[in-house]
Amino acid sequence: MKPPNVAGWLVVALVVAACEAAVRLLDLYDSVAAPTAAFGALVAGLASGELSGEIGTTLESYAGGLALAVAAGVVLGVVLGSSRVLQDASFVVIEFLRPIPAVALIPLAILFLGLGVPMRRFVIAYAAVWPILINTLYGVRGGDRLLHDVARTSGVSSAGRLVRVALPAALPSIATGIRVSASIALLVGVTAEFLSPGTGGIGSYMHRQQLAFQLPELYGAVVLVGVLGYAINVALGAAERRVVFWVGEGRTGAR
Amino acid sequence: MITRRLLGVAVFAAALGVWETWAHAEASFLLPPVSMVAERAWQVWPTSEFLLNVAGSLKRLAAGYAIGAGVGVAVGLVLGARRGARLALEPLIEFLRAIPPIAIVPVLVVMLGLGDGMRVAVIAFGVCFPVLVHAAQGVRAVSPEARDTAAMLHVGPAELLYRLYLPAALPSIVAGLRVALSIGLVLVVISEFVGSPDGLGYYILSSSRSFNVPEMYGGILFLGLLGYVLNRLFLLAERHVLFWHYGAAGEPVR
Numbered sequence: 001m002k003p004p005n006v007a008g009w010l011v012v013a014l015v016v017a018a019c020e021a022a023v024r025l026l027d028l029y030d031s032v033a034a035p036t037a038a039f040g041a042l043v044a045g046l047a048s049g050e051l052s053g054e055i056g057t058t059l060e061s062y063a064g065g066l067a068l069a070v071a072a073g074v075v076l077g078v079v080l081g082s083s084r085v086l087q088d089a090s091f092v093v094i095e096f097l098r099p100i101p102a103v104a105l106i107p108l109a110i111l112f113l114g115l116g117v118p119m120r121r122f123v124i125a126y127a128a129v130w131p132i133l134i135n136t137l138y139g140v141r142g143g144d145r146l147l148h149d150v151a152r153t154s155g156v157s158s159a160g161r162l163v164r165v166a167l168p169a170a171l172p173s174i175a176t177g178i179r180v181s182a183s184i185a186l187l188v189g190v191t192a193e194f195l196s197p198g199t200g201g202i203g204s205y206m207h208r209q210q211l212a213f214q215l216p217e218l219y220g221a222v223v224l225v226g227v228l229g230y231a232i233n234v235a236l237g238a239a240e241r242r243v244v245f246w247v248g249e250g251r252t253g254a255r
Numbered sequence: 256m257i258t259r260r261l262l263g264v265a266v267f268a269a270a271l272g273v274w275e276t277w278a279h280a281e282a283s284f285l286l287p288p289v290s291m292v293a294e295r296a297w298q299v300w301p302t303s304e305f306l307l308n309v310a311g312s313l314k315r316l317a318a319g320y321a322i323g324a325g326v327g328v329a330v331g332l333v334l335g336a337r338r339g340a341r342l343a344l345e346p347l348i349e350f351l352r353a354i355p356p357i358a359i360v361p362v363l364v365v366m367l368g369l370g371d372g373m374r375v376a377v378i379a380f381g382v383c384f385p386v387l388v389h390a391a392q393g394v395r396a397v398s399p400e401a402r403d404t405a406a407m408l409h410v411g412p413a414e415l416l417y418r419l420y421l422p423a424a425l426p427s428i429v430a431g432l433r434v435a436l437s438i439g440l441v442l443v444v445i446s447e448f449v450g451s452p453d454g455l456g457y458y459i460l461s462s463s464r465s466f467n468v469p470e471m472y473g474g475i476l477f478l479g480l481l482g483y484v485l486n487r488l489f490l491l492a493e494r495h496v497l498f499w500h501y502g503a504a505g506e507p508v509r
Contacts, residue, residue, distance in 0.1 A: 232353075
């Protein structure tokens with residue numbers, strides 16, 4: 001257990017206090033919310049259940065989209081990574097689709113799927129699938145040839161080799177891909193909500209507070225999204241250390 | 256090699272063929288045939304109106320990227336070199352970088368209005384953190400021997416930064432800059448969704464809102480192409496700047 005980082009939290013407290021003082025002394029209420037007001041609004045929003053509902057909607061599309069991306073990315077990555085021909089065949093299509101920013105697909109996805117959760121799930125999955133697919137592919141390709149040969153001579157079928165040799169070998173890369181995807185997926189998800197006002201979700205809530213000029217509520221929501229993003233990072237990091245415990249620090253992955 | 260490339264191109268062409276026939280069979284205005292998208296792109300892309308949108312996006316990307324990368328490198332180098340500074344700023348930075356940049360868009364709209372200042376600030380915010388983190392990691396990875404040698408030679412702090420930390424961290428910084436480039440492009444689009452008079456994000460959103468579906472597809476394709484070209488140019492520049500790194504680190508020269 002690390003000792004608490006006193007200096008770090010002191011700096012956070014100082015910055016918050018400086019903001020509070022600046023807003024009060026320079027009378028910036030028209031453009032910035034004071035931290036105390038923002039925290040007050042955040043607590044009130046959580047207590048009334050309004051914000052918890054919005055978070056629930058955000059997490060619903062986020063979890064669904066990320067799960068889709070993991071499923072599609074891992075399956076495709078394992079299949080493509082273990083076959084030279086399939087990889088060559090899909091190369092141009094992947095290199096064509098991958099650079100398209102998922103946020104640019106939001107207007108298109110709205111036309112097809114409407115403003116609700118399915119649209120958000122789709123764009124989140126599109127954003128998140130590429131790092132997972134690419135990392136899985138490289139992880140499978142980087143696997144030990146010898147293990148494959150041993151498994152084959154021991155009579156393990158090719159499907160069995162995919163699941164029992166290639167997949168475990170690729171697990172650390174898959175974990176890296178998911179970690180990279182997680183934050184871009186949150187960005188895309190909240191953006192999709194921001195662009196579909198009135199349909200729930202924390203992004204839609206922020207849009208509403210901005211139009212209504214409710215600055216404390218708006219800043220409270222920013223803090224909430226930051227905490228959410230931070231919690232996701234920490235949770236994924238912890239899950240990664242537990243699942244691929246055999247991998248040390250200092251690994252890198254394709255992005 | 257050639258045949259492998261050809262296979263990829265053939266599959267791509269087949270995919271376009273499937274799109275074309277599907278679109279004809281479906282006859283939905285949401286899914287125009289690829290030939291219609293290409294035709295509209297051929298007409299629209301060379302117009303000065305479209306090129307002004309491209310120029311607007313590139314201008315914002317350049318400004319936001321330059322500011323974000325500059326701040327990221329500077330702060331990252333200091334945080335990497337000074338343990339005290341790193342500990343003091345870690346919680347604050349960890350929190351700020353967990354905020355998806357879209358969340359600060361409404362905040363900046365209230366603060367800075369709907370102009371380009373807001374857009375550049377959003378892009379710089381998103382670009383800054385990956386660069387910062389990579390720069391700090393790069394400096395921390397400097398070998399203790401090099402640090403000790405520099406200390407023994409009484410190298411001053413400015414020289415230390417410039418002649419040891421910066422070159423040592425450069426491969427890592429460049430990796431961060433490449434991650435930041437694609438994030439920057441995403442943020443250009445997002446920031447142009449909000450009250451922008453021009454830009455590719457504006458073009459895509461306004462085409463979709465006026466149901467100019469082929470134009471919208473064209474805009475999305477153009478963005479994909481732009482992202483691809485920018486990444487290629489970056490790799491080219493990277494190879495030029497880091498030629499010594501690939502040789503020395505025993506990695507294959509790409």
